[in-house]
Amino acid sequence: MKEIMRNVYLKDGNLFTKSRYGSHYGEKVLSGYREWIPWRSKLAAMILKGYRISFSGKEKLLYLGAASGTTVSHLADILDEGIIYAVEYAAKPFVKLLELAKERENIVPLLFDASKPQIYSGIVEKVDFIYQDISQRNQIEILEKNIDFFLKKEGSFLIMVKARSIDSTTSPSEVFKEVTRRIEEKFDLLATDSLEPYHRDHIFIYGKI
Numbered sequence: 001m002k003e004i005m006r007n008v009y010l011k012d013g014n015l016f017t018k019s020r021y022g023s024h025y026g027e028k029v030l031s032g033y034r035e036w037i038p039w040r041s042k043l044a045a046m047i048l049k050g051y052r053i054s055f056s057g058k059e060k061l062l063y064l065g066a067a068s069g070t071t072v073s074h075l076a077d078i079l080d081e082g083i084i085y086a087v088e089y090a091a092k093p094f095v096k097l098l099e100l101a102k103e104r105e106n107i108v109p110l111l112f113d114a115s116k117p118q119i120y121s122g123i124v125e126k127v128d129f130i131y132q133d134i135s136q137r138n139q140i141e142i143l144e145k146n147i148d149f150f151l152k153k154e155g156s157f158l159i160m161v162k163a164r165s166i167d168s169t170t171s172p173s174e175v176f177k178e179v180t181r182r183i184e185e186k187f188d189l190l191a192t193d194s195l196e197p198y199h200r201d202h203i204f205i206y207g208k209i
């Protein structure tokens with residue numbers, strides 16, 4: 001296994017995170033390493049495409065759109081000395097997220113609407129990183145609100161954008177151009193790329209304030 005990022009490993013073209021825990025979503029576990037499946041996690045897809053995020057492992061991270069915790073579980077392996085505030089508003093996936101948080105001390109599961117950060121502002125502290133994967137038309141506005149409330153001055157963010165969720169009547173490349181323009185208007189763009197072949201018509205945007 002070759003460590004390519006803190007607690008993230010590559011072996012024979014497959015990605016793994018180092019874990020003290022068992023399988024969460026049917027992924028293979030090989031002597032303390034959990035396979036990180038790029039078709040199931042956009043962050044894994046981004047890393048397999050060669051992009052890196054220099055986590056120290058101690059970061060506080062706010063995750064918007066945690067669903068049942070597929071990507072959160074791997075981030076919890078990576079940020080083994082940090083904390084993840086995982087926001088999800090749908091009750092069904094949240095049940096599985098709760099199960100995950102029961103065995104892992106570094107996940108705080110929050111059943112809230114990410115478009116109303118004022119409601120969870122009494123619980124979430126200032127964070128180093130915001131991760132957003134919510135497939136919503138107004139996801140940039142939601143990101144901006146959460147940045148205003150929670151992101152530290154030197155903080156960075158990563159968002160996953162699905163073209164169809166923003167505008168199903170315009171071509172994906174036009175949608176991505178417009179979303180990237182809006183991000184660049186207010187923030188520094190660190191990297192952006194498509195998530196093909198793992199996630200069709202999706203891009204990631206990595207930036208900082």
Ligand SMILES: C[S@@+](CC[C@H](N)C(=O)[O-])C[C@H]1O[C@@H](n2cnc3c(N)ncnc32)[C@H](O)[C@@H]1O
Nearest residue numbers: 065066067070071088089090113114115133134
């Ligand atoms: C594509 S899924 C996330 C998958 C997850 N990030 C992963 O990689 O494991 C999008 C999730 O965002 C949630 N979501 C959408 N809008 C939201 C909002 N305003 N507040 C909280 N969660 C939201 C949905 O319920 C859904 O579970």
